Structure formats: structure tokens, C-alpha cells
Amino acid sequence: MSDAIAEVEARSATQGEPARRGFPAYLLLGVAFGILLVKSEVVSWWRIQEMFRFQSFHMYGIIGSAVAVAALSVAVLRRFHPRTLRGEPILIPPKSMGKGVRYLAGGTIFGLGWGLLGACPGPMFALLGNGMTVMAVAIVSAVAGTWLYGVLRPRLPH
Amino acid sequence: MPQFLTDPWPWYVAGPMIGLFVPLLLLVGGKEFGISVNLRHLCAALLPGRAEFFKYDWKGSGAWNLTFVAGVTLGGFLAGTLLEHAAPIAISASTRADLGALGLTDFSGWAPAGLFSWTGLTGAPGLLLIVGGGLLVGFGSRYAGGCTSGHAITGLACLELPSLVAVVGFFAGGLLATHFLLPALLPGVRP
Numbered sequence: 001m002s003d004a005i006a007e008v009e010a011r012s013a014t015q016g017e018p019a020r021r022g023f024p025a026y027l028l029l030g031v032a033f034g035i036l037l038v039k040s041e042v043v044s045w046w047r048i049q050e051m052f053r054f055q056s057f058h059m060y061g062i063i064g065s066a067v068a069v070a071a072l073s074v075a076v077l078r079r080f081h082p083r084t085l086r087g088e089p090i091l092i093p094p095k096s097m098g099k100g101v102r103y104l105a106g107g108t109i110f111g112l113g114w115g116l117l118g119a120c121p122g123p124m125f126a127l128l129g130n131g132m133t134v135m136a137v138a139i140v141s142a143v144a145g146t147w148l149y150g151v152l153r154p155r156l157p158h
Numbered sequence: 159m160p161q162f163l164t165d166p167w168p169w170y171v172a173g174p175m176i177g178l179f180v181p182l183l184l185l186v187g188g189k190e191f192g193i194s195v196n197l198r199h200l201c202a203a204l205l206p207g208r209a210e211f212f213k214y215d216w217k218g219s220g221a222w223n224l225t226f227v228a229g230v231t232l233g234g235f236l237a238g239t240l241l242e243h244a245a246p247i248a249i250s251a252s253t254r255a256d257l258g259a260l261g262l263t264d265f266s267g268w269a270p271a272g273l274f275s276w277t278g279l280t281g282a283p284g285l286l287l288i289v290g291g292g293l294l295v296g297f298g299s300r301y302a303g304g305c306t307s308g309h310a311i312t313g314l315a316c317l318e319l320p321s322l323v324a325v326v327g328f329f330a331g332g333l334l335a336t337h338f339l340l341p342a343l344l345p346g347v348r349p
Contacts, residue, residue, distance in 0.1 A: 033226070044269065068174075120295065146296040
């Protein structure tokens with residue numbers, strides 16, 4: 001992830017991209033994503049419980065069809081090398097496996113939180129906007145958890 | 159508002175639309191779809207401390223994504239006002255029965271109101287679910303380098319093996335929380 005960020009930073013720096021460029025587009029895309037998360041009921045703690053109890057196809061259908069469409073899109077992008085709206089080449093930095101500990105351990109810790117809170121990061125913000133104000137506490141906790149990781153990072157196996 | 163917009167959107171409509179965010183963000187600005195990295199940007203912006211992990215140009219690399227998340231919050235608001243659907247969620251009968259056995263009987267709203275509310279936060283179960291769950295989500299997503307959007311959708315779509323390992327972890331953790339932690343935490347919850 002830090003590699004990916006470094007790469008994005010390098011790209012921005014070389015092209016002198018102003019930080020606010022294209023922001024209405026990102027805001028609008030975010031709005032659309034927030035509406036989708038709510039209207040598809042992905043934000044629901046009950047739906048997450050159904051998923052982890054294998055009692056409904058709903059969440060599997062959503063994640064599965066999202067991955068299928070995204071994978072097809074990425075394959076098309078990789079095949080035809082289109083440029084971004086600003087004419088820049090599209091780069092998808094590969095992830096490095098390393099020992100793989102971070103993916104399994106970090107993933108499991110994330111999953112424990114997902115099962116308890118019933119919301120992953122996107123739904124946390126969508127629920128806050130939807131009126132579940134107590135989600136602000138979960139967001140602050142998640143920022144604190146991220147901060148804790150940043151501090152402990154040098155001592156954790158990756 | 160037409161009823162097909164206010165009714166819950168079926169998975170085969172919503173899922174493919176969610177998947178389109180991967181190419182849309184790449185085409186708009188070469189950006190990689192991933193939400194949890196914003197938690198890192200917030201740390202870098204608010205309280206970087208001495209950790210190397212938070213010393214980077216968060217505005218340059220993350221301002222677009224923080225804007226996206228502000229949009230997600232606004233989208234959540236619009237979906238609850240313009241597109242509101244008042245009826246309760248059609249949760250499967252078996253899930254209702256399982257959760258009923260844990261003391262949950264009110265299935266209205268997005269989450270158990272007795273736990274996910276400001277009054278719920280004053281009890282031990284609600285506090286553990288909200289604060290504990292939030293901490294684990296934040297710590298785990300950054301340790302794994304992504305969450306549901308970055309690994310399960312973007313990573314799997316890019317055929318990344320590390321993301322598959324992370325998603326296996328997401329599920330292992332979720333199953334442990336659902337089948338071992340929740341039963342230990344919830345018997346205290348009574349209507």
C-alpha cells in the first residue's frame with residue numbers, strides 16, 4: 001500500500017497535478033457509491049450477519065457480481081491501454097506478497113471487526129450520513145486502530 | 159420518486175454497479191478504488207506523531223479519496239431522505255431465528271438499535287461492538303493493506319494473490335466473530 005501511495009505521489013509530482021483537480025467528479029462518484037451501499041442494504045448489520053451465517057445469497061451476489069464486472073473491466077483496460085480523461089496512462093501497481101503474513105493476519109483482524117461492527121469502511125461513512133450518528137464513534141475508533149497500526153508497524157511481521 | 163428507486167436495489171443491479179467504480183476511478187484520474195486508506199490519510203492529517211507511516215503528502219495522494227468519502231457520507235444522507243424506503247429489511251428467517259436466540263428481537267433499522275445507538279454505547283456489548291469493532295477494522299485494514307473495496311473488489315479483479323489471501327482472512331475473522339464472539343457478547347442483551 002505504501003508502495004502504491006509512493007507511486008501515486010511520484011506520478012502527481014512529475015505531472016504537477018493540483019491537489020483539487022477533478023474533485024467534483026470524485027465527489028459525485030462518492031455520492032453514487034454511498035447511495036448504492038444504502039439502497040443495496042450492504043450497510044445493514046443484518047445483511048452481514050446473513051452472509052457470515054450463509055443464510056442468504058444477497059451479499060455473495062453483490063460482491064461476486066461486483067468482482068466479475070470489475071475484473072472484466074480491468075482485463076479490457078489492460079488489453080486496450082486507454083488513457084485517463086486527462087490523457088495520462090493508466091497504471092495499476094501490483095501488490096507484493098512478501099511473506100504474506102500481513103494479508104492473512106491483517107485480513108483476519110479486519111474480519112473480526114467486520115463481523116462485530118457489521119460495517120466495513122465504506123458503509124461506516126454511508127451510515128453516518130444516513131443518520132446513524134453513533135457511527136462517528138466507530139469511525140474515530142477505526143482511525144485510532146489505523147494509528148495504532150502505524151505506530152506498531154516496525155515491530156509487526158509483514 | 160419512482161418506486162424502483164426507493165425500493166431496495168436487487169444484488170444483480172447493485173453489484174455490477176459497484177464493480178464499475180474500479181474502471182471509473184481509473185479512467186477519471188488513474189485512481190485505485192479503496193476506502194480504508196482514507197483512515198490513514200486522516201491519521202496523517204490529524205495526528206501523524208512520530209510514526210514514519212504517517213509522514214507523507216496526504217493531500218497530494220489522498221485528497222481525491224477523502225473527497226470521495228465525503229461523497230459517500232452525502233450519498234448515505236440522500237439515500238435516507240430522497241430515496242427512503244421505510245419498510246424493514248427482508249432478513250432471512252433463519253438469521254432472525256439465530257439472532258433471536260442471542261436475545262435480538264427487534265429487526266427494524268440497519269442494525270440492532272439497542273446496541274448501535276448512543277444508549278447502546280453505554281452498555282458493555284454495544285461498546286465492544288462499536289469501539290472494539292471499529293478499532294479492529296482500522297487496525298486490520300491497514301495491516302492487510304486494504305479492506306473490502308481495495309482487496310475483495312479491486313484486488314480480486316486484478317487477480318492479485320495477496321488480495322485473495324486477505325479476503326480469506328476477512329472471512330475467517332468474520333466467521334470467528336459471528337459464531338464465537340457474538341454469542342459470548344450478546345446473551346446480556348435483553349429487550
